[in-house]
Amino acid sequence: MATSTTSSPIELPDEVTAIRVSAPAGGFAQDLRAISIVWRRELIRFWRDKLRMVTSLIQPILFLFVLGTGLSTLAKHGMPPGVNLRTFLYPGVLAMSALFTALFSAGSIVWDREFGFLREMLVAPVSRGSIVLGKCLGGTTVATMQGIVILILAGLAGVPYRPILIVTLIGELLLLSFTLTAFGVMMAARIQQFQAFMAVTQMLVMPLFFLSGALYPLSGLPTWLTVLTRIDPLTYIVGPMRSAVFQSINMSPLARHLLSPGITWDGWLVPTGLSLAIVAVMGLAMAFIAIVEFRKND
Amino acid sequence: MVSKVDAAAGRLAASSGRAPAVMVQGLVKRYGSLEAVRGIDFAVAAGEIFGFLGPNGAGKSTTIKILCTLAQPSEGSAQVAGYNVVLQRDAVRRNIGLVFQDPTLDAYLTAEQNLRFHAELYAVPKDLVDSRLRQVLEMVGLWERRSSLVSTFSGGMQRRLEIARGLLHAPKVLFLDEPTVGLDPQTRTSIWEYIIELKQREDITIFLTTHYMEEAEHCDRIAIIDHGQIQAVDTPEALKASVGKDRVQIATADDVQAIEALSSRFEIEAGMHDGLVTFSVASGEAFVPRLFAELGVGIRSVSVARPSLDDVFMSYTGRTIRDTEATSSDSMRALRQRFRGR
Numbered sequence: 001m002a003t004s005t006t007s008s009p010i011e012l013p014d015e016v017t018a019i020r021v022s023a024p025a026g027g028f029a030q031d032l033r034a035i036s037i038v039w040r041r042e043l044i045r046f047w048r049d050k051l052r053m054v055t056s057l058i059q060p061i062l063f064l065f066v067l068g069t070g071l072s073t074l075a076k077h078g079m080p081p082g083v084n085l086r087t088f089l090y091p092g093v094l095a096m097s098a099l100f101t102a103l104f105s106a107g108s109i110v111w112d113r114e115f116g117f118l119r120e121m122l123v124a125p126v127s128r129g130s131i132v133l134g135k136c137l138g139g140t141t142v143a144t145m146q147g148i149v150i151l152i153l154a155g156l157a158g159v160p161y162r163p164i165l166i167v168t169l170i171g172e173l174l175l176l177s178f179t180l181t182a183f184g185v186m187m188a189a190r191i192q193q194f195q196a197f198m199a200v201t202q203m204l205v206m207p208l209f210f211l212s213g214a215l216y217p218l219s220g221l222p223t224w225l226t227v228l229t230r231i232d233p234l235t236y237i238v239g240p241m242r243s244a245v246f247q248s249i250n251m252s253p254l255a256r257h258l259l260s261p262g263i264t265w266d267g268w269l270v271p272t273g274l275s276l277a278i279v280a281v282m283g284l285a286m287a288f289i290a291i292v293e294f295r296k297n298d
Numbered sequence: 299m300v301s302k303v304d305a306a307a308g309r310l311a312a313s314s315g316r317a318p319a320v321m322v323q324g325l326v327k328r329y330g331s332l333e334a335v336r337g338i339d340f341a342v343a344a345g346e347i348f349g350f351l352g353p354n355g356a357g358k359s360t361t362i363k364i365l366c367t368l369a370q371p372s373e374g375s376a377q378v379a380g381y382n383v384v385l386q387r388d389a390v391r392r393n394i395g396l397v398f399q400d401p402t403l404d405a406y407l408t409a410e411q412n413l414r415f416h417a418e419l420y421a422v423p424k425d426l427v428d429s430r431l432r433q434v435l436e437m438v439g440l441w442e443r444r445s446s447l448v449s450t451f452s453g454g455m456q457r458r459l460e461i462a463r464g465l466l467h468a469p470k471v472l473f474l475d476e477p478t479v480g481l482d483p484q485t486r487t488s489i490w491e492y493i494i495e496l497k498q499r500e501d502i503t504i505f506l507t508t509h510y511m512e513e514a515e516h517c518d519r520i521a522i523i524d525h526g527q528i529q530a531v532d533t534p535e536a537l538k539a540s541v542g543k544d545r546v547q548i549a550t551a552d553d554v555q556a557i558e559a560l561s562s563r564f565e566i567e568a569g570m571h572d573g574l575v576t577f578s579v580a581s582g583e584a585f586v587p588r589l590f591a592e593l594g595v596g597i598r599s600v601s602v603a604r605p606s607l608d609d610v611f612m613s614y615t616g617r618t619i620r621d622t623e624a625t626s627s628d629s630m631r632a633l634r635q636r637f638r639g640r
Contacts, residue, residue, distance in 0.1 A: 030421045037418035045406055116402035123368060124419035125391035 034126035035134040042105060042138025046145070053146070056104070060097040060150055064089055064157055080255030086157040087249070088259055091241035092214020093157075094150050094169065095234060098177045099209065101146040103201045105139035106184020110197040113188075128294040132185060136287050139181030140174060147173040158249075165248045169241060175276060176237045179283030186286045189293035212238045219261035230265065233282055236275040239263045243272065316344040317380055319471050319503035320365060324374035327360050334360040336526035337374065342505060342519075344470075347497055349517035350507040351611070357526040358507040359399075362475050365505070366396055379470040392420065395464030395472040399479055401456050405449040409440055409459050412448060413466055420467035434462040437499070438492055454485030461492060465500065472496075474506040478513065490516055511607040520607075522614050529614040537610045544582030545603045547574040548589070551596035559593050 046053070068086035075085045112118040121131050151169060154161060184201070191197045211225075212234035221229065229235050239262060246260045263270045320342035327335040335357045342348040350358045363369040365378055367387045376383045379393035403412050410431065417427045435441040438458035448456060457477065464472055477493070478486040494516065497504060506517070514520045514534060521531040530537060550556040556575050560566045568577035579585045582602035590597060 033418045033421060037415055041404070041407065041411075041415055044411065045404075048406060112404075115405070116398065116400050117404045119398065120402040120404075120416070121419065123366060123391060123396055124416075125388045125421075126419055 030125075031127055031130040034124070034130040035137065038121070038131055038134025039138045039141065042108075042135070042142060045108070046105070046142040052104070053149075056100050056146060057097065057149060059100065060093045061153075063096065064093045064150075064153070068157070080251060080258070083249070083251060083255065083259065084158045087159055087245065088242075089215065090154065090157040090159050091169075091245050092209070092212065092238050094147055094173065094241060095176055095212065095214060095238050096209055097150045098143040098147045098173055099180055099205060099234075102139045102143035102177045102180035103184045103205065105142050106135065106181050106188055107194065107197045107201065109135060109185060109188035110191055110194045113192065114194055122294070129291045132287060132291045132294055135185050136178060136181045136290075139184065140177040143177035143181065144170065144173045147177070159245055160248055162248045165244055168244045172237060172241050172244070172276070175279055175283070176234075179233070179237075179279050179286070182283045182287040182290060186290040186293065189290050208232055208234045211235070213242075213263075214238050217259055217261055218263060219258075230263070233279060235263060236270075236278045239270075240272045240275050318342060318377075319344045319346070319379060320348070320505060321377040322361075322365075322374070323376070325361065325364065325371050325376055326373035327357075327364060327369065328372045334526055335364075335371075338523070338526075338528045340521055340528060340531055342471075342503060344503050345497075345501065346518045347493070347504045347506070347516065349514050349520040350505070350523055351509070351511075351514045351520050351607075352507075352523035353509055356523045358509075358523055359475060360526075361523070362473055362505070362507055366394060366473055367391055392467070393470045395467065395469035397457070397460045397464045397472070397474045397477055399476045401460065403448045403456055403459060403463075406447065408445050408447055409435070409451070410444040412459065413463055416463050416466050422467050430466060430468070434465050437465075437496065438462045452485075454481050454488065457481060457485075457489060458492065461489070461496075465496070465502075468500070469502065471503045471505060474504065476507055476509070478508075478510070486510075486513075511611070514607055522611060524615040530610075534607060538605045538607065539581060541605045541610050541613045543578035543580045544585075544605070545576065545578055546582045546585065546589075547571070547576045547601045547603075549574055549598040550593075551598070556593060556595040556597075559595055563592055563594075564588075 064086060068084075068089045072079075072085040079085060079088070109118060112121070122128070124131075148170065151166065151173075159165070187200060188197060191200065211228050211232040213229055214234070218226075218229055218235070218239070239260075242260045243262065246256050263275060318341040320340075322338060322340050325335055325338045326333065338357075338361065350361065352358050360369065364371050365376055365383060367383050367390050370384060378390045381389040381393065383390050404415070407415070413431050413435070414427070417431065422430060432441060435444055438461055440455065440459055440462065443451070443455070448459065451459065461472075461474075461477070464474075474493070478489050481489065490513070493504065493506075496502065506513075508514055517534065519531060519533050520537065522529045522537070530540070532540070548556065553570065553575050557568045557570075560568045560575075560577060566577050566579060568575050570576065582604075586600055586602065589600070
């Protein structure tokens with residue numbers, strides 16, 4: 001870390017002196033600095049883009065309050081007394097809000113590539129891993145923040161503000177957001193145009209959402225749909241979120257089992273821990289693939 | 299040709315007493331069957347402004363990409379700041395600054411945020427970040443605008459900010475890939491003022507590519523590159539001298555006697571052009587004092603005209619550097635700039 005002041009042949013403005021900065025060799029500390037700044041940039045940009053914050057709330061709110069309220073008359077007879085359809089839809093909508101924000105955040109890599117900024121990151125003397133990780137953590141944070149906005153509206157959907165429930169849901173949001181961002185970053189490593197990225201995203205988001213059990217209970221479905229729902233990774237996070245919500249509501253065990261039957265594999269009930277582990281492992285695997293991809297595309 | 303290049307590099311390294319900032323040996327880059335760079339050798343001395351002059355597609359960008367560790371050579375080797383570009387990639391990256399042809403700024407961040415991002419990625423010591431940030435921003439005249447979003451900057455301001463950013467981590471070698479392409483002539487001039495000031499102020503080597511002749515004039519040495527090969531490397535002066543002799547025109551008291559005297563005393567054949575005694579001679583400026591001392595005929599005025607770099611380029615490559623491609627890519631860039639700046 002050599003610092004010395006050299007005299008300058010020409011006149012310097014004001015109190016400025018020629019400072020020699022020689023950056024130290026890399027290492028863990030440098031990787032941490034890189035991860036942190038990539039993460040912070042994501043937050044700055046999210047905060048600055050108020051329009052995006054508002055627009056990405058529209059779809060979840062439509063599902064929760066318009067679809068949820070509209071269909072509740074129809075669903076009245078199927079629902080146990082005292083339980084609202086909005087409450088049933090709430091975990092899915094929560095996942096949905098994170099889904100859009102996380103994928104959009106990951107998509108900014110494609111945007112950065114188109115506008116050159118990705119190059120600034122890729123030529124820096126830091127590992128590709130720390131850039132990918134910074135991006136994933138940035139997307140995780142903003143998507144979770146977006147989810148927290150929906151959490152604030154929990155009361156309107158008949159979901160109680162119990163500290164333990166809030167903490168559980170935030171934890172699950174973090175996990176979901178990380179995996180989704182990692183998925184987005186993995187795709188962004190391959191896709192060159194932002195339009196193409198958005199098209200692929202749109203194509204994937206709705207099937208993921210509809211097959212996740214966000215809109216219906218996972219029991220008593222025809223075989224083909226049962227199989228598809230079990231393949232959808234989103235299922236393994238919406239399930240635990242819903243069971244957390246229904247655990248904090250006073251209702252009969254029968255009704256609870258009807259609405260939140262849990263995820264079964266051929267009759268075997270997948271424990272919540274395993275369910276969450278599946279999501280976590282997928283996230284880590286996809287982040288790893290993203291790192292490999294970025295190392296490859298030099 | 300190669301031996302001449304090596305000799306020139308050796309001379310330079312010896313005269314500066316420092317290791318060369320860039321050293322390239324037998325560099326080849328193939329993309330499939332296309333040979334973009336066909337075995338080039340050159341060295342850049344520390345503290346030099348070295349220019350790569352050539353038309354689009356000559357291999358300039360490919361070479362710069364290899365030197366910046368963004369592409370791997372197919373054959374040959376290259377060292378930058380004493381480090382091998384393939385084997386010591388991170389060391390090279392820490393010691394170089396880059397300004398690309400196309401903008402690589404985040405338009406949604408402020409000027410200062412862009413620089414801070416860079417400072418973190420390049421691990422500039424934390425206690426030096428603030429002072430260095432101010433120093434480079436003042437150097438390019440953007441200190442007052444540090445809190446403005448980059449999207450509000452003009453093309454010239456963005457380029458200046460990129461230069462400031464490229465310098466932030468005090469690199470040993472600054473690479474400027476077509477630093478003034480797409481800018482108006484006035485901005486181009488001011489960018490060059492910054493580059494020349496920079497060379498005086500920072501202990502830095504500047505490697506740039508250009509296809510503008512007038513920019514090549516600013517370099518200490520230039521390499522003329524065409525079809526993936528270096529056609530010549532030398533100072534602009536020497537290159538022009540190598541092309542041919544300077545053209546000297548004199549107005550004298552007695553033209554006939556002057557022509558006779560030139561023939562008898564200097565063995566130079568002169569003729570009348572534009573009503574002036576006109577002849578060609580190597581290094582005309584050095585010849586003029588002798589002319590005054592020994593001609594023996596009164597001289598009223600003298601003009602010495604050098605061959606231009608256009609002449610140099612023409613003589614080495616057999617064509618002029620003008621290419622239609624430049625116009626289309628410039629306008630694409632302008633379009634993108636507008637889009638970014640919305």
